[in-house]
Amino acid sequence: MSNSNRQRQRRAERTREFLNELSQRYPACFARQRDRIRPLEIGIEKALRSDLDDPPADEPIPNWLIRQALARYTRAPAYLNAIIAGHDRINLQGEPVEAVTESAISRAREQRAEQKQRSAERKRQQAEEAEARQRQEKLEQLANRFNQ
Numbered sequence: 001m002s003n004s005n006r007q008r009q010r011r012a013e014r015t016r017e018f019l020n021e022l023s024q025r026y027p028a029c030f031a032r033q034r035d036r037i038r039p040l041e042i043g044i045e046k047a048l049r050s051d052l053d054d055p056p057a058d059e060p061i062p063n064w065l066i067r068q069a070l071a072r073y074t075r076a077p078a079y080l081n082a083i084i085a086g087h088d089r090i091n092l093q094g095e096p097v098e099a100v101t102e103s104a105i106s107r108a109r110e111q112r113a114e115q116k117q118r119s120a121e122r123k124r125q126q127a128e129e130a131e132a133r134q135r136q137e138k139l140e141q142l143a144n145r146f147n148q
Helices: 003-025 044-052 063-074 077-084 102-147
Strands: 096-098
Touching: 003 063, 044 063, 077 102
Parallel strands: none
Antiparallel strands: none
16 A cells, blocks of 8 residues: 555544544534534634634644544535535534525535435446456356366
8 A cells, every 4th residue: 555545544534533523522513413413604614723722732633634524524415415404504512503505505416416426326336347247257167167
């Protein structure tokens, strides 16, 4: 495995761990159950940065990690579905702060459609690969019979 792949894996793991920390520290905001996920308020990154820095930590959380965690959370299908459903945006305490706009709903619909399309394409490709493997195994079995 290349160095960049290992680094990418470590960053992805660190992001997952940080999201778990966020869901423990802000359970009303970062839900784990799909039906409890709500859209986050616009600009929540600043509120999160401010709250995480008060009091100053021994080891500050890098900005890239906050951005990466928010990106991962907000690209999840359950999050996009919460936007499409028109749930109010919430702050770190889980309190409603603003309505989701029609343009945000439209954008979320497009993103979900793209996700579903990519998923269908992956499934189709996996099915084709499985079919090719089965054909290859049958050919090998036939070849073994004729070679005996």
